[in-house]
Amino acid sequence: xxxxxxxxxxxxxxxxxxxxxxxxxxxxxxxxxxxxxxxxxxxxxxxxxxxxxxxxxxxxxxxxxxxxxxxxxxxxxxxxxxxxxxxxxxxxxxxxxxxxxxxxxxxxxxxxxxxxxxxxxxxxxxxxxxxxxxxxxxxxxxxxxxxxxxxxxxxxxxxxxxxxxxxxxxxxxxxxxxxxxxxxxxxxxxxxxxxxxxxxxxxxxxxxxxxxxxxxxxxxxxxxxxxxxxxxxxxxxxxxxxxxxxxxxxxxxxxxxxxxxxxxxxxxxxxxxxxxxxxxxxxxx
Numbered sequence: 125x126x127x128x129x130x131x132x133x134x135x136x137x138x139x140x141x142x143x144x145x146x147x148x149x150x151x152x153x154x155x156x157x158x159x160x161x162x163x164x165x166x167x168x169x170x171x172x173x174x175x176x177x178x179x180x181x182x183x184x185x186x187x188x189x190x191x192x193x194x195x196x197x198x199x200x201x202x203x204x205x206x207x208x209x210x211x212x213x214x215x216x217x218x219x220x221x222x223x224x225x226x227x228x229x230x231x232x233x234x235x236x237x238x239x240x241x242x243x244x245x246x247x248x249x250x251x252x253x254x255x256x257x258x259x260x261x262x263x264x265x266x267x268x269x270x271x272x273x274x275x276x277x278x279x280x281x282x283x284x285x286x287x288x289x290x291x292x293x294x295x296x297x298x299x300x301x302x303x304x305x306x307x308x309x310x311x312x313x314x315x316x317x318x319x320x321x322x323x324x325x326x327x328x329x330x331x332x333x334x335x336x337x338x339x340x341x342x343x344x345x346x347x348x349x350x351x352x353x354x355x356x357x358x359x360x361x362x363x364x365x366x367x368x369x370x371x372x373x374x375x376x377x378x379x380x381x382x383x384x385x386x387x388x389x390x391x392x393x394x395x396x397x398x399x400x401x402x403x404x405x406x407x408x409x
Contacts, residue, residue, distance in 0.1 A: 132401075133397070133400070133404060133405065134397075134398045134399075134400075134401030134402040134404075134405055135396045135401075136401070137394050137395070138254065138398055139402060140394060141374045141390070141391065141394035141398075142389055144394075145387075146257050148383060148386065148387070151375070151379075152164060152379065155176045155375070155376055155379055156375060156379045156380060156383065160353070160379075160380045162177030163343055163348060163380075164348065164380065164383055164384065165386075166342075166343045167343045167344050167345045167347065167348045167384070168345060168387060169343045170247060170342045170343060170344050171321060171322070171345045171346075171406070172221040172316060173251075174247055174250050174251050174254070174317070174321055174344070175314050175318050176316045177248060177251035177252075177255075178251045178254045178255045178258065178313070178314075179310050179313060179314055181252055181255035181259070182253055182255045182258055182259040182261075182262055182313050183262065183306070183310060185255060185256075185259040185262075185263070186259040186260070186262025186265070186266060187263075187266055187298065188261040188262070189208075189212070189260075189261070189263045189266075190260070190262070190263040190264070190265070190266025190267045190270070191266065191270070191290075191293055191294065191298075192203070192208070193208060193212070193263070193267060194266075194267055194270050194293065195211070195289075195290075196208055198354055212260065212263075215256065215257065215260060216260055218257065219237065220257040220258065220316075220320055221320060221323055221324060223253075223255060223256065223323050224253055224254055224256040224320050224321075224324045224327075225301070226252070226329065227249075227250070227253030227254075227256070227327055228250075228324060229248060230253075230339070231249050231250065231341075233254070234249070243342050246342055247313075248272045250321070250341070254317050254320055254321060255328040257320075258316055258317060260318075261309060261312070261313060261316075262306065262309050262310070262313065263310050265302075265305060265306065266298065266302075268308075269294055269297060269298060269301070269305060270297055270298075271318075273296075273301065274296045278296075279292060279296075279297075282296065283367055304388070304408060305408055307402070308399060308402050308403050308406070308408055311395060311398055311399040311402060312395075312399050314395055315374060315391075315392055315395035315396060315399070318345075318388070318391060318392060318395070319392060321344060321346060322344070322345050322346035322388055323346065325341070325344045325345075325346025325347045325349075325350070326346045326347070326349055326350045328341070329345070345384055345387060345388055346388075348380075348384045349381070349384050349385065349388070351379065353380055354380055354381035354384055354385075355381065356378070356381065357374075357378035357379070357380055357381020357385075358382075358385060359383055360373070360374060360377075360378040360381075361378075361382070361385075362372060370383070372377065398399075
């Protein structure tokens, strides 16, 4: 593909997402009833807050764990490295959606015992739960970047000059030469977070167990999608396959479910395009 065609593909899709969300907001403002409109706004904002907090926590956990595992691996005594590696592999062996669902159960128990009471606490705990099962992608990237530059001459030269290895790793390797790779990975994690969150919220909302209920958690896009009104709206989409003339009603009578479904699918598509465009623009391997 011509490089000129990929230069601003990531910013183009970011603009497309913002433009699409703005048009959707205006349409809902005009034609969606006020209670449903407020719920959609709340669910959208809560979903973005959780995804944003998850990115920050994943960056912190991924950076620290990647650097820590690198230095532990170099130690003469391998016991600390083996212990850390065991817990890392244990987390890696748990399917992400199962791990996040287990976290939801624990958060529900905390709510039942009133250990947490504020909505912000729940949002942060959900973010932390998701970050525990996605940060390893960033940790692996950090270790790969360190291993790559460890073979370069400048790494050994800086060590000979008396510069601390921790400074070389954190400043020269990760900060100065890997930020684009890390940022691209965070974009992907943002998309994975939204997918996981919406999937688990949907599972919880349809009643996976009596202990976990959507009533325990703040409104999100996933929980909105599982509401009976949204389900009926989604079913109306399939109805249009046999009755094409009914399609106009989707944008007025079934707007809540169509809106939520569109936000999720459109956002995930744009994030995928943004990540690919960013990687192509910066020629990331």
